[in-house]
Amino acid sequence: MPQHVDRPEQVETSGALARSTPDVPPATPARRTGRAYYYPNVSDAEWNDWRWQFKNRVTRLDELAEKLPIPEEELHARREVLADFRMGITPYYLSLIDADDPNDPLLRQVVPLADEYYFRAVGEEDPLGEEKFSPVPGITHRYPDRVLMVISNNCAIYCRYCTRKRTMYDGATPDVEIDRMVDYIARTPQVRDVVVSGGDPLNYSNQKLESILSKLRAIPHLEIIRIGSRVPVALPQRIDDELVEMLQRYHPLWVNVHYNHPRELTPEAARACDKLSRAGIPLNNQAVLLKGVNDSVETVKQLCQGLMKMRVRPYYLYQCDPVRGAEHFRTPISKGIEIIEGLRGHTSGLAIPTYVVDAPGGGGKIPIQPQYLLRYDEQKGRAVLRNFQDNIYEYLEPGYLRDPMRPPLARPSESEVEVEAQAPASDELAPQAPPVVGKSRWVHKGATARRTPKD
Ligand code: SF4
Structure with a gap:
């Protein structure tokens, strides 16, 4: 149970008190957030150890209810949601959430809400038709020269709007399945670029990940390896020297990260990205446009400008896919256009992501921008x-x-x-x-x- 912080009494700002103490600024109540609030007794050694972070993820509703207020009447709906799509929140990511704000943009991304239950039948299991373009399980070959390779079915955190929530089942992806994916790439010479994704590939041990990367790098026609990961967002402690030393043996290797909100750009996140950049790994951000999270020009501008400071290129701003249970996250396309319009010319072109709609059923990414x-x-x-x-x-x-x-x-x-x-x-x-x-x-x-x- 998190320690409850006594809130200082609000200083009166009008009347006799205000007149007698004109230099005293009004006090703002302390927010219930941060490591000291949620995990007051955890040592630095534990906190900075990614294994501790991973092991202590909040995965059950009763654990969550100890950390964040959950309305009694929503317990049933939220429990039902978790039976369908699991939850995982690292202590680090939880520490960024404001427990006093039920609409906190970070909370909305990872905490199952009653809305997810109400919209559980709205949307598609596989909105991008990935299965349709799958020559072998785990591979999606939708574009001529590149493939998606889904090697893992678990993540550090589970994003409630995840397009691939259908694949997040318990149990690891069998090695034999991964070998079949590698084999497909090896016998398909037009594939020159692979996006290794999941789930999250960086959830694997270094040894396991290296065994996959080394097989891919041995394929002569495969030029580029890209890893898609939300670990630098949710578990930045995982990006340690040992990992980046291993990754840099497999260049040209790129990492696509997935920051959605400027509050995710913490010193820990910046350190993780810096380590990857110093290893010569280009970083590109793939944000998702989400109602109640980042659906404003100002939020996306702060996000993109903050990413630039971390040497992360804002690459895509995705329209949220119509996956089941995520209707409450979707915005009209006009919102995305408004955001790009609000960025273009107002900040560096390097800080402007390409706004894309991934066409339902497997049409691929379609870029959309204001009409100039x-x-x-x-x-x-x-x-x-x-x-x-x-x-x-x-x-x-x-x-x-x-x-x-x-x-x-x-x-x-x-x-x-x-x-x-x-x-x-x-x-x-x-x-x-x-x-x-x-x-x-x-x-x-x-x-x-x-x-x-x-x-
Ligand atoms: S980290 Fe990526 S794959 Fe995992 S739940 Fe979030 S969006 Fe889905």
């Missing part, structure tokens, strides 16, 4: 573009700019030209958008008047 190309006329070599401030610009393609070093072309007859208006016609543009550029130009009709590269 308002009009494009290939025949006239002209594009009308919008920038991040909503200003409108005209862009002329090669062969359509006037060359002051050359004599002007003979003025064509009226029938051969059309004059571009000073500003784009009003029906071409958003009415509120101010036209910024747009000069009258003679533009030859047809292809014959275009300059060729030899001009």
Whole structure:
């Protein structure tokens, strides 16, 4: 049972007390969060030991109820949810949760909520049709030159919106199954890139993981190995020297991480990412857009800018998949567009992830972004573009700019030209958008008047 912290009494900010002590700022109640609140008697040695963290994960509802308040009337629903999809929360990740906030964005990611029960029949078991594209169990071969290899069915934490919750059963993936996956890659020469995922591959011991990586690296046509892991988020203690020394023997090796919220970017997380980066492992973040977690421009901006400081490239922002029991996490696509619109131009392009919808049934990732190309006329070599401030610009393609070093072309007859208006016609543009550029130009009709590269 966590120690209860006595809350200091609120200082009165009005009336006689406030007037007599003008320099005393109002006290804010202490929040029930952090290691000292949840695990006051755990030593540093235990806390920093990933095995201790893993072993002491909160996996049962009664354990959870000792740490976080759970409304009595929701116990049944939450128990039912756990019978279907297990729970696991490392002490470290739990320590980041604010016990006083039932809507805490980190809590929502890992604690089974009653909503998950209410929406248990909504959504798909396998929303991305991974099984359909599976030539051997564990392999998904959806794109021409790369495959997904699911080598594990357990994770440090279980994310309530997980697309692959159907695979999270007890018991390890048998070695023979992993060997069949390796064998498929070895006999499929077009596969030059593998994403080793799960579950979480970094849950394996170094020896076991190395035995898999060494078999993959022995395949001559396999160029890139990528590992998908949420361990740097949920169990950063696992990223120790021994692990990174082993990983760097299998370059070119990349790691895709999965931070969703800026509060996950702790000093421990930064240390873990730094170790991986120093081993020459490029880090890319794959966040999921989740209602009540990170569905605002400001949150995603803070996340992406924080990742950049940790030398992690914001890679994808995924639309939440329609997996069963996760309807309460899904946002409309317009929310994702709004977030990207709020980032583009307002922060470095390096900090802007590609927003993607993974097409239901196995269509693959489809990138979506705000519309910046308002009009494009290939025949006239002209594009009308919008920038991040909503200003409108005209862009002329090669062969359509006037060359002051050359004599002007003979003025064509009226029938051969059309004059571009000073500003784009009003029906071409958003009415509120101010036209910024747009000069009258003679533009030859047809292809014959275009300059060729030899001009
Ligand atoms: S860490 Fe990844 S695979 Fe594991 S539950 Fe979370 S989203 Fe699913």
